[in-house]
Amino acid sequence: MTSQSATPATAGQMSDYYSGMGALLQMAWGDNFHFGYWDGPSDTNTIEQATDRFTDILTERLRLSPGDRVLDLGCGVGKPALRIASTTGASVVGVTINARHVELATERARAEGKADQVTFRHGDAMDLPFADGSFDAVLLFESIIHMDRPTVLREVQRVLVPGGRLALTDLTPLTGEDDTPESFRSMIGADPEDGAPDIATLINAEAWPGLLADANMLLDEVTDVTENTNGTWVRLFENFFKVRREFEAKHGITVEQVLDSAKSGAPTVGVGCLVIAGHKP
Ligand SMILES: C[S@@+](CC[C@H](N)C(=O)[O-])C[C@H]1O[C@@H](n2cnc3c(N)ncnc32)[C@H](O)[C@@H]1O
Numbered sequence: 001m002t003s004q005s006a007t008p009a010t011a012g013q014m015s016d017y018y019s020g021m022g023a024l025l026q027m028a029w030g031d032n033f034h035f036g037y038w039d040g041p042s043d044t045n046t047i048e049q050a051t052d053r054f055t056d057i058l059t060e061r062l063r064l065s066p067g068d069r070v071l072d073l074g075c076g077v078g079k080p081a082l083r084i085a086s087t088t089g090a091s092v093v094g095v096t097i098n099a100r101h102v103e104l105a106t107e108r109a110r111a112e113g114k115a116d117q118v119t120f121r122h123g124d125a126m127d128l129p130f131a132d133g134s135f136d137a138v139l140l141f142e143s144i145i146h147m148d149r150p151t152v153l154r155e156v157q158r159v160l161v162p163g164g165r166l167a168l169t170d171l172t173p174l175t176g177e178d179d180t181p182e183s184f185r186s187m188i189g190a191d192p193e194d195g196a197p198d199i200a201t202l203i204n205a206e207a208w209p210g211l212l213a214d215a216n217m218l219l220d221e222v223t224d225v226t227e228n229t230n231g232t233w234v235r236l237f238e239n240f241f242k243v244r245r246e247f248e249a250k251h252g253i254t255v256e257q258v259l260d261s262a263k264s265g266a267p268t269v270g271v272g273c274l275v276i277a278g279h280k281p
Contacts, residue, residue: 028240036051037057062165071092072139076141085118102120137166139167141168165277172271208274209222
C-alpha cells in the first residue's frame with residue numbers, strides 16, 4: 001500500500017496544495033471546501049445550498065449560544081465560520097495553515113461587517129497558540145484528514161473548557177481496508193506513487209471511539225452520512241468543466257493540468273463521510 005511508505009506533507013506542502021487547488025475549488029465548489037448534504041435524489045439543492053446545509057448540520061452538534069467562543073480548525077476561506085457566527089451569535093476564531101486563505105477570510109469578515117466577531121489566524125491545528133480552556137466548542141470541518149488525528153485531538157481537548165463540544169467530519173474508506181483508497185489519492189492529485197507528499201490519510205469509522213477516549217474526550221455520535229454526501233463528486237466534476245473557460249483565462253493553466261490525476265469521475269471515489277460529535281468531560 002503506497003500510503004504506508006508515503007512521506008507526510010509538511011506545513012508548507014499542505015499550504016501549497018491549497019494554494020494550487022484553491023482557485024479551481026472556489027470557482028467550481030464555492031467557498032465551502034466541504035461536501036454537500038442532500039436528503040436524497042429528489043433533493044435538488046445546488047452545491048452551494050447543500051454545503052451550507054452541511055455547515056448547519058454540524059453547527060447543531062456544537063449546541064451554541066450567543067457569545068460562545070468557537071474554534072474552527074482548518075477553516076478554509078472562512079465561509080463556514082461566518083455562517084456559524086450569523087446563525088448562532090457565537091464568536092469564531094478560524095485557523096488555517098494557508099496564509100493566503102487567512103487574508104481572504106479576513107477580507108470576507110470585514111466585508112460582512114463581522115470583523116469583531118469572526119477572526120482568522122495563520123497556524124497549525126496540531127500546535128495551537130491558545131491557552132488551555134479558551135473555547136466552548138471546536139469544529140474540524142473536513143480538515144482532520146490532513147492532520148495527525150491523535151495530536152490534533154489532544155490540542156482540542158486542551159483548549160476546550162470542561163463540557164466543551166467538538167463536531168467534525170471525517171472521510172473514511174469504503175473499500176473495507178483501513179487505508180486511504182488509491183482512487184481518492186489520485187482524485188485529489190496527491191498520489192505518493194507520483195512522488196507527491198501524503199496530503200490526506202483516511203481511517204475506518206471503528207477507530208473513532210478509541211481516538212476520542214485516548215484524547216480524554218467522550219464520544220456522543222458517529223454517523224455515516226455517505227449516502228447524503230455522495231452527490232458532491234458528480235456535481236463537482238460537472239462544475240469543474242462549467243467554469244473551464246473562465247478558469248483557464250484567469251489562471252493560464254488548464255483544468256486538466258489541475259486535475260491531471262483525476263482519472264476517475266466515479267461518484268464515490270471509494271470514500272465515505274462521517275459526522276462525529278463529542279465533548280470534554
Ligand atoms: C477541505 S479544506 C476544509 C476547509 C473548511 N473547513 C471548509 O469547510 O470550508 C481543509 C482545510 O484544512 C486546512 N489545513 C490542513 N492542514 C492544516 C493544519 N495542520 N492546520 C491548520 N489547517 C490545516 C487547509 O488549509 C484547508 O483550509
